[in-house]
Amino acid sequence: RIHFAIWKGYGANLPELQASAANAGHFNSLVDDDGVSRRVPTLMEYKGGYYEAFSLAIVRLYLGMQDAVRNNKTALALPKVLTGNAPEPFIRGSYTGLEWLEVGQLRIPVDDEVAALVPYRGPRGSFPYISLADIWSDKVPVERAKGRIALIGTSTPSLFDLRSAPVDKVYPGVEIHANLIAGILDGKLKHKPPYMLGAELLLLVTGGIVLTLLIPMLAPLWATVATVTGMTLITLLDLWLWSFADLVLPLAASVLMTVTLYTVNMAYGYFVETRSKRQLAELFGQYVPPELVGIMAEDPEQYTMAPKSADLTILFSDVRGFTSISEALSPEHLREYINEYLTDMSNIIRGKYRGTLDKYIGDAIMAFWNAPVEDKDHPRNGVLAALEMLRECDKLNKKFTARGWPNLKIGIGVNSGNVRVGDMGSRQRMAYTAMGDAVNVASRLEGRTKYYGVGILVGETTRALVKDVVFKEIDKIKVKGKDEAITIYEPMGLEAEVEKKVLDELKLWHHTIRSYRSRQWDQVEVSLLNLQRMNPGCALYELYAKEVAGKRRSPPPPEWTGVTVFDEK
Structure with missing residues (x-):
C-alpha cells in the first residue's frame, strides 16, 4: 500500500483561471517539524481523490506540448504518470517498493509519502521575476519570455504565499514549484528512497560500535582526532552520495551520535580521572609531588x-x-x-x-x-x-x-x-x-x-x-x-x-688509600701531608693520619684487609 499524503484542504488556481487552463495541480508543500518546506507531494489524497502537484502538472503539460509540436498533432495528449518500483525481492513488510514516478522519459524520485525533494538553486530570486503589470503594459520584450515556462504567482506578504525554505527564511511558494519543475526537467532531483533509513541505521550502528570501542582506548588528544576523522568520513560519504549518486543520507543523526559519544566519553573520563586523582592524592599526596599523582592517575590500577x-x-x-x-x-x-x-x-x-x-x-x-x-x-x-x-x-x-x-x-x-x-x-x-x-x-x-x-x-x-x-x-x-x-x-x-684541582686531589687520594690498605705507612703519611696542603682542614685526612699513627703503634693482624668495623649504629 502506498502512503499518500492526506490533506484536508488544498491550494490551487482560482476557478476563473482554471476554466481556461489546460491542466491543474495543487500548490501544497510539506512542512517539516522545523517549519521549513523541503518537499512537495507529487500526488496527494483529498476526500478519496488523488491530485497531482502543480509542478508535476506543468511538467506533464510541457511534455505534452513538446510531443504535439514534434509530431504535428492538433490534439494535446498529456503523458501518463507511472510508478517505478524496486525489484520484487527487495519489497518486504512495510516497504512498498515505490521509489519514483515516470512521466514520459523523465523519472521523478519520491519518498514513502510520494513526495519529491525540492532542488533549491539558491535563495529567493534564483529565477528571474517579471512584473505582471509590466507584461500587461507591454513593457517586457517578447523574446524575454519566448520559449520559456512562465509561472504566475505572488511574492507580496499580503497575499500569504510566502514559505520558509532551507535557503531563505522568506520564500515565495511559486518559486518552490519553479525549482521543482527545473529539477524534474534537468534530471537533478535528489532521491531519498525508503531503504536509506536502513542505510542510516547501519551507519549509526557501525559508527557507534567503532567509536564506542575506540574512544575509551585513546588518550584525549587521539580520541579528539578519531572523532574529527569519523565526522569527516561521515560528511564525505554524505557529500559523495549527494553529488554523485543523487541520494540523500541524513547527516544530523550520525553527527549527533559522534558528538554525543565523544562528549560522554570525555565527560566520563574526566570524572573518573578526577576521582582517581582525588583517591590517589588521598593515598599518596603526602608522599609524592602533585605531578607524580597526575602520572599515576593516567593508570590508577597500576598503583596500589x-x-x-x-x-x-x-x-x-x-x-x-x-x-x-x-x-x-x-x-x-x-x-x-x-x-x-x-x-x-x-x-x-x-x-x-x-x-x-x-x-x-x-x-x-x-x-x-x-x-x-x-x-x-x-x-x-x-x-x-x-x-x-x-x-x-x-x-x-x-x-x-x-x-x-x-x-x-x-x-x-x-x-x-x-x-x-x-x-x-x-x-x-x-x-x-x-x-x-x-x-x-x-x-x-x-x-x-x-x-x-x-x-x-x-x-x-x-x-x-x-x-x-x-x-x-x-x-x-x-x-x-x-x-x-x-x-x-x-x-x-x-x-x-668538578674543578681540575679537585680531580688532582682525588687522584692523589685514591693512590693514598690503596697504599693504606697495603700497609705502606710511610707512603701514606707523605701523601696525607700533601693532601692536607691541598685541602687544609679536611677532617677525612686528619682521621686517616690518626689511623696511620695508631697502626704504627699497634700493627693490625695479618688478616687485616683495610676494612673498618663499626659495632654501634
Whole structure:
C-alpha cells in the first residue's frame, strides 16, 4: 500500500483561471517539524481523490506540448504518470517498493509519502521575476519570455504565499514549484528512497560500535582526532552520495551520535580521572609531588599501596648537634628553624628530583625513589638530591646567621637495593614506607658521615649505577648488622662541574688509600701531608693520619684487609 499524503484542504488556481487552463495541480508543500518546506507531494489524497502537484502538472503539460509540436498533432495528449518500483525481492513488510514516478522519459524520485525533494538553486530570486503589470503594459520584450515556462504567482506578504525554505527564511511558494519543475526537467532531483533509513541505521550502528570501542582506548588528544576523522568520513560519504549518486543520507543523526559519544566519553573520563586523582592524592599526596599523582592517575590500577618488592634508592638525612641547637633557640624560633629546613629539603626531594617523602623522624628525613612511580634514574636522582641539599644548607646558614641562629650541618646517607615497599604498620596505624637491608644501610651511612667528616656517604651499589658523577672513595666498612664489608663513597658533583684541582686531589687520594690498605705507612703519611696542603682542614685526612699513627703503634693482624668495623649504629 502506498502512503499518500492526506490533506484536508488544498491550494490551487482560482476557478476563473482554471476554466481556461489546460491542466491543474495543487500548490501544497510539506512542512517539516522545523517549519521549513523541503518537499512537495507529487500526488496527494483529498476526500478519496488523488491530485497531482502543480509542478508535476506543468511538467506533464510541457511534455505534452513538446510531443504535439514534434509530431504535428492538433490534439494535446498529456503523458501518463507511472510508478517505478524496486525489484520484487527487495519489497518486504512495510516497504512498498515505490521509489519514483515516470512521466514520459523523465523519472521523478519520491519518498514513502510520494513526495519529491525540492532542488533549491539558491535563495529567493534564483529565477528571474517579471512584473505582471509590466507584461500587461507591454513593457517586457517578447523574446524575454519566448520559449520559456512562465509561472504566475505572488511574492507580496499580503497575499500569504510566502514559505520558509532551507535557503531563505522568506520564500515565495511559486518559486518552490519553479525549482521543482527545473529539477524534474534537468534530471537533478535528489532521491531519498525508503531503504536509506536502513542505510542510516547501519551507519549509526557501525559508527557507534567503532567509536564506542575506540574512544575509551585513546588518550584525549587521539580520541579528539578519531572523532574529527569519523565526522569527516561521515560528511564525505554524505557529500559523495549527494553529488554523485543523487541520494540523500541524513547527516544530523550520525553527527549527533559522534558528538554525543565523544562528549560522554570525555565527560566520563574526566570524572573518573578526577576521582582517581582525588583517591590517589588521598593515598599518596603526602608522599609524592602533585605531578607524580597526575602520572599515576593516567593508570590508577597500576598503583596500589599493597607491599611489594622493588629496587629503590633510599636517602636518610639528619641534623648534626640538634640538641645544642634546640638549647640555643626559643621554642618559637626552633619551630621556624626546623620548619624552614624541612620545607626546603622536602622541596628538593619532592619537587626538583621527584622523590617520595617517606617520613620525618624529628629533625631527620627519610625519602626514596622508584616507588610508587617508576624512576629509571632513581640512583642518580637520589645522589643529585643529596648534593642539592648540602648546597641548600649553605643558603639557609646565611639566613640563619643573619638572624643570630646557630649554623646548620647535616649528614646524608644514600643507598640502593631491593626492599619491601608499601603500606605497612599496625592495625592502629599504617604508613607507606620501605623496609629492608638497603634501608638499614642507608641509615647507617648517614650515621657515619660525622665520623668521616663528610656531608654525604653513598653505598657501593648506588655508586655503580651512577655514571656521570665524580665519587671519592672513603673507606671499606662493616656496619652493625652486616657481615660483608661495603665500599662507601662521597659524591663530589657532576663530572662536567668538578674543578681540575679537585680531580688532582682525588687522584692523589685514591693512590693514598690503596697504599693504606697495603700497609705502606710511610707512603701514606707523605701523601696525607700533601693532601692536607691541598685541602687544609679536611677532617677525612686528619682521621686517616690518626689511623696511620695508631697502626704504627699497634700493627693490625695479618688478616687485616683495610676494612673498618663499626659495632654501634
